[in-house]
Every structure is written in C-alpha cells, then in structure tokens.
Amino acid sequence: MDDRTGDATDRGEPGSAGRWRGRDLGTRTVSYDERDAMLYALAVGARPVEDLDLVFERGLRVLPTFALSLAQWAPDVLAGRGAFGDGTALHGAQRLTVHKELPPAGEVTCSAAVTEVWDKGGAAVFEVAVDSAYFHAVWSVFAPGRGGFGGERGPGRPPAPQGDPSHRTRQHTFPAQAALYRLTGDRHLIHVDPVAAAAVGQPRPILHGLCTLAGAVLRLADVLGAHPADLAEVDGRFAAPVLPGDTLDVTAWRDSDGDGAAFEVAREGEAVLTGGRVRFGRAG
Known part of the structure; x- marks a missing residue:
C-alpha cells in the first residue's frame, strides 16, 4: 500500500478517519492470463510436481487467493487518497470468500468501498471490501494515530482454538x-x-x-x-x-x-x- 499520491483533503488529520466510512473506491476491470496465474502459484509456494495443475497450462486451475492480487488496487487507492496519513499503516487482517472458480485467463470486474472504520483509540482500522462475481474480499488496515474520533471499537480478536490440534x-x-x-x-x-x-x-x-x-x-x-x-x-x-x-x-x-x-x-x-x-x- 505505497500509492500515496492523490488528493490531500484528509491526509492524516486527527479525528477525521470516521469520515471515510462508506467511501466508494471505484470499479475496475482487471485482465490476466495463464502466465499470471502460474507465476502467482509459484510465488506463494506451489510445487511443480505435487501441485502440477496450479503451475502448468494443461488443465490449469487457479488458486483462489490469486483474487487478492487482482483486487490489490483497492487498498492502494485508499492509501493514495490520504486515509492513512503518515505511511505507518499495516495490513492487519484479510478475509476472502470464493463465489466461483476463476478461469485460467480472463477479466474480472471489481467494485470497492470502505465498509467500516473502527476506532481503537490510538489507531483506526479501515475495512476495504472488494466484490466481484468471483469473490468477496476484505482488507483490514491498521492505521496508528488515526483513532480517537468517537467511533465504535469494532470486534475483538477471535478466541484461540481450544484443545489439541488435529x-x-x-x-x-x-x-x-x-x-x-x-x-x-x-x-x-x-x-x-x-x-x-x-x-x-x-x-x-x-x-x-x-x-x-x-x-x-x-x-x-x-x-x-x-x-x-x-x-x-x-x-x-x-x-x-x-x-x-x-x-x-x-x-x-x-x-x-x-x-x-x-x-x-x-x-x-x-x-x-x-x-x-x-x-x-x-x-x-
């Protein structure tokens, strides 16, 4: 999230983070081909023998997490508009829900918006949701120094798993x-x-x-x-x-x-x- 150009109307102003809730971040159509999908699979650790259909165009299947690369523009747009102020924002959490399998090559049209801004006191957490026919994804971005605007704290951390691991x-x-x-x-x-x-x-x-x-x-x-x-x-x-x-x-x-x-x-x-x-x- 290093795109920090764009309008500076709200660049790090204390107490202003809550105004980003509901902000439309636009719609984009992103194209990709088999090479992009295979490069992604190799980059995240797919193995050429055991995971052959992830890295070979014959019978290629696309890793669903590849969708997050196709939608990376959305949090970058929010950063570029100045929501995170001084550049110390961190990617705090990620969710992905798959609607249908991505084809080996094609185009994906995504729309994005800031669905929530939580007030953690010393920081704000921006939730950026991206929707397409193929997936729903949510970035949670932790922005130090942007809290204190009187908003809700939002959900806490999920409980740790109980019992012995399987x-x-x-x-x-x-x-x-x-x-x-x-x-x-x-x-x-x-x-x-x-x-x-x-x-x-x-x-x-x-x-x-x-x-x-x-x-x-x-x-x-x-x-x-x-x-x-x-x-x-x-x-x-x-x-x-x-x-x-x-x-x-x-x-x-x-x-x-x-x-x-x-x-x-x-x-x-x-x-x-x-x-x-x-x-x-x-x-x-």
Whole structure:
C-alpha cells in the first residue's frame, strides 16, 4: 500500500478517519492470463510436481487467493487518497470468500468501498471490501494515530482454538520469495529494498502477509485432504513479519464436519498469523 499520491483533503488529520466510512473506491476491470496465474502459484509456494495443475497450462486451475492480487488496487487507492496519513499503516487482517472458480485467463470486474472504520483509540482500522462475481474480499488496515474520533471499537480478536490440534505441518519459505511475489502486483519497497526494510525496523526485506497466507492455504489443503483450488473461504490476522527463507509451523484444528479448520502460523514459537479460519469445498 505505497500509492500515496492523490488528493490531500484528509491526509492524516486527527479525528477525521470516521469520515471515510462508506467511501466508494471505484470499479475496475482487471485482465490476466495463464502466465499470471502460474507465476502467482509459484510465488506463494506451489510445487511443480505435487501441485502440477496450479503451475502448468494443461488443465490449469487457479488458486483462489490469486483474487487478492487482482483486487490489490483497492487498498492502494485508499492509501493514495490520504486515509492513512503518515505511511505507518499495516495490513492487519484479510478475509476472502470464493463465489466461483476463476478461469485460467480472463477479466474480472471489481467494485470497492470502505465498509467500516473502527476506532481503537490510538489507531483506526479501515475495512476495504472488494466484490466481484468471483469473490468477496476484505482488507483490514491498521492505521496508528488515526483513532480517537468517537467511533465504535469494532470486534475483538477471535478466541484461540481450544484443545489439541488435529494437524501440524511446515511451510517452507525461500530467499527469493518476496522479490518473486511482488511481481504479482504488490511492489511495496519493504519487500525488496534493504534500506526501506531497515526504515521500518526490519533486518532485511520481509515477505508479504498475503504470500504467507496463501502459502498456508497450500499446506492446509495438504493435511486436510483438499485441493487448494477448492478453497471456499479463508480468514487470518497478521501478527508478525516473516523473512524470506523462514520455516513456519502451521497448526490446525479441524472442524467436526471435516470441511474447515481453525489454524495458526508461527516461527520458532512466535505467532505470525493468528485467528485463522479456512474452509474447502468446490465453488459453483
């Protein structure tokens, strides 16, 4: 979310965040081809043998989380209009609900709006919803210094899963992953430029949260016996940055109906993704 050009009518003004609720962010038609879908799958960790139909044009299926790359323009538009002020906003959480499977190539028309602005006191949380015939997605953007406008606090954190996990697996990131993933649409400098990463307190460029989330979906499909392209919905909160090359622990608590699970992702005991929910079931 590095597009910070555009009108400056509300650029970081204290107490003004609530006025963004209901703001229309426009409609766009985004085109893509098989190469884009395959590049995305490889960038998030699809394997050329085990996940062949995600990375090979013959019988190609598109990972549903690819939709988030197609809709990345929406939170970028909000940033560009000055909603986040001083540039310290963080991608706090992400939800995706799949309506129907994306074709291997084509066009997707999306409309976007700011559906909520929650007042957390010292910060505001902007919810940006994107809708299309194929999916509904919601970005939650945490903006320090933008709270205190007298709005509702909004929902709290979801409760931690109870009991023993049903599955454990590992998610292996790789050193070039952030540089590769940014070619799918999110070119924020902290994912490739060491100077930009150091400016936000990181030892080197960090992995995109959406890349971590999509990689977790791949590994969860493995352990739950599902095809990753049959993802129906996923939800998660970003708790800490991931460095390309980290090995992550994915823990899941399967639902009683077998179609979904709660999950968490951690690195050496530190949570990097919490409040995770995933469900598989082929879309209509």
